[in-house]
Amino acid sequence: MLRFMPVGDSMTIGSAGEHTWRYRLWRHLCGAYGGPFTFVGPRETLYDKSAEAPVSYEYAEPDFPRGHLAGWGEGWHHLTPLIGEAVRAHRADVLLVSLGLIDLGFYTNAEQTADNVRAFVADARAARPSVHMVIMPVLHNVRADQDAPFAAQVARFNDLLAKTVTDLGTDSSPLLLADPSPTYDFRTDTYDGTHPNEAGEHRMAAAFADAMWRAWDLGGPYEAV
Numbered sequence: 001m002l003r004f005m006p007v008g009d010s011m012t013i014g015s016a017g018e019h020t021w022r023y024r025l026w027r028h029l030c031g032a033y034g035g036p037f038t039f040v041g042p043r044e045t046l047y048d049k050s051a052e053a054p055v056s057y058e059y060a061e062p063d064f065p066r067g068h069l070a071g072w073g074e075g076w077h078h079l080t081p082l083i084g085e086a087v088r089a090h091r092a093d094v095l096l097v098s099l100g101l102i103d104l105g106f107y108t109n110a111e112q113t114a115d116n117v118r119a120f121v122a123d124a125r126a127a128r129p130s131v132h133m134v135i136m137p138v139l140h141n142v143r144a145d146q147d148a149p150f151a152a153q154v155a156r157f158n159d160l161l162a163k164t165v166t167d168l169g170t171d172s173s174p175l176l177l178a179d180p181s182p183t184y185d186f187r188t189d190t191y192d193g194t195h196p197n198e199a200g201e202h203r204m205a206a207a208f209a210d211a212m213w214r215a216w217d218l219g220g221p222y223e224a225v
Contacts, residue, residue: 002037005069005092007079009102011139011195011204012070015047016056021196024205025096026064032209032220040090041067042082075102076116084123087131095124095131096178096208100138100157101194104150110157114164121168121175134176134211136204137161141186142193176215180207 006012006022014020022039029037044066048056054072069079069086076099086092097120103113117135124131137158144151162177169175180203186193189200196204206222213219 002033002035003040003091003093004037004096005041005067005086005090005094006039006096006098007041007068007083008070008096008098009074010047010070010072011101012068012098013043013045013047013054013072015049015072015195016058017060018046019060019198019201020046021201021204021208022066022068023059023061023064024201025208028205028209028222029219032213032222033218039065039067040092041069042086042089043068043070047072073102075099075107076113076120077103077107080116080120080123083120084127087124088127092124092128092131094212095133097133098136098204100154100161101141104138104153104157105143110153110160113157114160117161117164118168121164125173130172132174132176132216134178134208135161135165136178136207137181139181139184139186141190145186145193174215176211178207178211180204 012022026039045054046056046059047054067090069082071078079099100113104110108116121133124133138154144154165175165177184203189196189203191197209219209222213221
């Protein structure tokens with residue numbers, strides 16, 4: 001049984017009524033991956049905007065493995081201290097990570113955020129030395145479009161992230177970048193300039209799926225279901 005753990009911020013947890021890219025990727029892998037697999041993690045809920053808390057189970061399609069480690073308003077800064085225990089407890093084989101927007105917006109600069117990435121990788125490997133990781137760069141959003149210093153921090157972090165992935169990847173615990181940026185546009189792929197709509201969910205799922213297919217021959221090229 002191959003165990004995937006989605007790790008992320010509000011773009012990954014999603015909010016009440018949404019499918020989430022997690023669901024889109026699960027649907028894809030059901031057809032493209034030939035073996036048993038599941039999604040795991042210590043959390044299952046969506047974020048409820050009216051309650052301002054992650055307490056909702058109102059998925060648009062709830063019948064899928066909903067385990068994850070994602071939180072509204074959380075970043076590398078928040079989840080790095082949690083990743084070792086989460087990997088250990090849920091025996092995660094592949095981490096699907098989309099983090100950084102919150103960090104750069106509120107907590108750490110590009111260099112400090114890259115340091116947290118390295119700590120995250122080290123802690124995940126300490127818990128499971130063979131863990132694989134697919135990491136998404138910070139996606140361009142409405143704030144980066146309007147705030148030049150923030151956009152510069154995003155660009156700087158994404159450069160550091162690419163270098164970190166190259167530096168830290170090993171044969172036994174490989175790291176990949178999953179980048180939908182050539183086709184991802186916050187004007188058409190989000191509902192508010194940041195959070196993915198249906199098109200954005202598919203593009204994020206495709207980035208993860210296609211990275212694993214090209215590098216590891218896992219699954220197949222993404223086709224929206």
